[in-house]
Amino acid sequence: MAEEPSREQGAVVTEAAPTGQPRPPQSAAAAPTRDLRPQLAMNDDGDDEIADVAVKIENVGLWYGAKKAIDGVSLDIPRNQITALIGPSGCGKSTLLRCINRMNELIPNVRIEGQVSLDGQPLYGPDVDPVQVRRIIGMVFQKPNPFPKSIYENVAFGARINGHRGDMDELVRKSLEQAALWDEVKDKLNQSGLALSGGQQQRLCIARALAVQPEVVLMDEPCSALDPIATQRIEDLMQELAADYTIVIVTHNMQQAARVSNRTAYMLAQQDLVGHLVEYGRTEQIFTSPQDPRTEDYITGRFG
Ligand SMILES: Nc1ncnc2c1ncn2[C@@H]1O[C@H](COP(=O)(O)OP(=O)(O)OP(=O)(O)O)[C@@H](O)[C@H]1O
Numbered sequence: 383m384a385e386e387p388s389r390e391q392g393a394v395v396t397e398a399a400p401t402g403q404p405r406p407p408q409s410a411a412a413a414p415t416r417d418l419r420p421q422l423a424m425n426d427d428g429d430d431e432i433a434d435v436a437v438k439i440e441n442v443g444l445w446y447g448a449k450k451a452i453d454g455v456s457l458d459i460p461r462n463q464i465t466a467l468i469g470p471s472g473c474g475k476s477t478l479l480r481c482i483n484r485m486n487e488l489i490p491n492v493r494i495e496g497q498v499s500l501d502g503q504p505l506y507g508p509d510v511d512p513v514q515v516r517r518i519i520g521m522v523f524q525k526p527n528p529f530p531k532s533i534y535e536n537v538a539f540g541a542r543i544n545g546h547r548g549d550m551d552e553l554v555r556k557s558l559e560q561a562a563l564w565d566e567v568k569d570k571l572n573q574s575g576l577a578l579s580g581g582q583q584q585r586l587c588i589a590r591a592l593a594v595q596p597e598v599v600l601m602d603e604p605c606s607a608l609d610p611i612a613t614q615r616i617e618d619l620m621q622e623l624a625a626d627y628t629i630v631i632v633t634h635n636m637q638q639a640a641r642v643s644n645r646t647a648y649m650l651a652q653q654d655l656v657g658h659l660v661e662y663g664r665t666e667q668i669f670t671s672p673q674d675p676r677t678e679d680y681i682t683g684r685f686g
């Protein structure tokens with residue numbers, strides 16, 4: 383993650399939002415055609431309406447130079463839930479994810495249209511500091527990328543830059559606990575983060591992202607470099623983190639999207655069509671009764 387000094391001017395983004403919103407009661411959803419429920423997120427609220435929107439994406443388009451990569455994407459992301467972005471390679475999932483925390487602006491010649499808001503506050507505006515946006519909306523990448531520093535310093539790094547004034551030992555411990563890594567590393571905090579296994583490195587990167595106390599955590603294929611056991615740990619961890627954070631995950635693994643997410647967005651780019659949103663809904667609905675035949679083709683493996 384590109385870290386920059388972040389106590390600069392101009393941040394309009396607010397403090398973390400309240401957590402633990404009550405879930406609306408189950409509504410009488412249409413009976414699924416195939417019952418995949420054992421594989422689906424257990425906390426499906428059964429409601430097609432999103433009661434509490436954390437991130438609102440409105441008509442977002444993005445060009446890399448002259449090439450448009452995504453077009454007209456609008457999406458409401460619910461607070462304290464897990465939202466999955468799925469779709470074939472090149473459809474713009476990572477691009478859309480990076481629009482949420484303004485990371486695309488680190489790429490030269492990128493142009494973005496539309497708006498993304500967090501808690502009703504626009505993130506694209508003249509008086510918003512993108513560095514502050516990236517602090518409040520953290521990111522975890524496909525390939526674990528710890529810094530060549532100790533485990534302790536990996537976690538403390540961002541908090542130090544942010545001028546954290548509290549007890550740093552406590553923050554490091556809490557972040558590692560939240561990332562389900564503390565027990566494995568508590569006796570070797572001064573060892574290099576690079577000496578950990580791939581799955582441990584990814585949890586270290588999650589701890590590093592959590593240490594700056596974000597509100598939203600974006601994960602771009604966080605398990606694709608991990609074995610099944612490490613993957614399961616990260617999936618379990620995501621479920622736990624959703625109590626406190628809003629999570630958006632990009633995954634190629636349909637089972638993973640079905641297992642962990644509450645809502646799923648299916649994106650597609652075709653020859654003449656720039657990457658766009660085809661369908662978005664409760665994960666159970668997307669996987670059991672998709673409204674668009676292109677979604678059905680993808681989730682049943684006929685396409686992509
Ligand atoms: N830095 C970049 N410069 C130019 N074009 C880019 C850049 N990053 C992505 N693209 C293009 O934008 C489109 C969307 O790419 P993106 O990486 O968002 O897709 P994706 O859905 O994440 O794919 P994958 O599943 O393979 O990761 C692709 O056509 C890609 O070639």
Ligand SMILES: [Mg+2]
Nearest residue numbers: 475476477632
């Ligand atoms: Mg990608």
